Amino acid sequence: MDRTGDPSNPTRWVHRIPRAPLVDRAEFLIDRARAKSVVHLGFADVGLTEAKRGGGTWLHAQLAEVATDAAGIDLDEDAVTRARALGYAAHVADCQRPGALAALGLAPAEVVVAGELIEHLDLPGAFLDEVGSLVSDGGSLVITTPNAQRLTNVVGALLGRDIVSGEHVGWHSWKTLDTLLRRHGWRLEELAYYANPSASGGGALGAAARVFRVLARPLLSLRPSLADGLVAVARRSPAD
Numbered sequence: 001m002d003r004t005g006d007p008s009n010p011t012r013w014v015h016r017i018p019r020a021p022l023v024d025r026a027e028f029l030i031d032r033a034r035a036k037s038v039v040h041l042g043f044a045d046v047g048l049t050e051a052k053r054g055g056g057t058w059l060h061a062q063l064a065e066v067a068t069d070a071a072g073i074d075l076d077e078d079a080v081t082r083a084r085a086l087g088y089a090a091h092v093a094d095c096q097r098p099g100a101l102a103a104l105g106l107a108p109a110e111v112v113v114a115g116e117l118i119e120h121l122d123l124p125g126a127f128l129d130e131v132g133s134l135v136s137d138g139g140s141l142v143i144t145t146p147n148a149q150r151l152t153n154v155v156g157a158l159l160g161r162d163i164v165s166g167e168h169v170g171w172h173s174w175k176t177l178d179t180l181l182r183r184h185g186w187r188l189e190e191l192a193y194y195a196n197p198s199a200s201g202g203g204a205l206g207a208a209a210r211v212f213r214v215l216a217r218p219l220l221s222l223r224p225s226l227a228d229g230l231v232a233v234a235r236r237s238p239a240d
Helices: 025-033 049-055 059-066 077-085 124-134 151-158 174-183 203-222
Strands: 037-041 069-074 089-092 109-115 135-146 186-194 229-236
Touching: 025 059, 025 109, 025 135, 025 186, 025 229, 037 059, 059 069, 069 077, 077 089, 109 124, 124 135, 124 174, 135 186, 151 203, 174 186, 174 229
Parallel strands: 037 069, 037 109, 069 089, 109 135
Antiparallel strands: 135 229, 186 229
């Protein structure tokens, strides 16, 4: 990554955004999982699982298909039960609770995926402390999360709207995520951005969203840091 200045300097207010590519989120995660052991946190996509399974876009199924071994962890007991019935290795745990992940007794994985999870957590620092027990020596933690600097936020603010899920409790830019990782013994090794798929809903709102994405595409190609989300690949700091 192309950083400037001292990343450990807490008084620095202006940070140059690293050069990072615009990627397809699912393809990126599937490629990282290929021929590796994987643990997928928040895997259930509660409320969307059946629709995504029917459309062939359920990420956990895609990861499990290419991984040598895959386990899912989620807080929703019903979703875990349904996943087990489908033949997936699945476990219930609160990834923020001290010792909860280690208590599962899972073998550490080469890749731990926390997709669209950290923005839901009340205690993201506690999560980063706990998730290390799931990552093998030399393994990686891959986090995806909405981008605080996304173009949609700017447009929404201009229109007097806050475009955010009612389930989210936090936003991250690359810098805030980098700082959070550093504080909890991780180093950010790779950064990318992703754009959400075009809205499929009908009506004027859906049509406006599709037009916006078409118009924004050239700008996102030029400035990926304005895209919808971040992908961060992290490893444990050497001291840990």
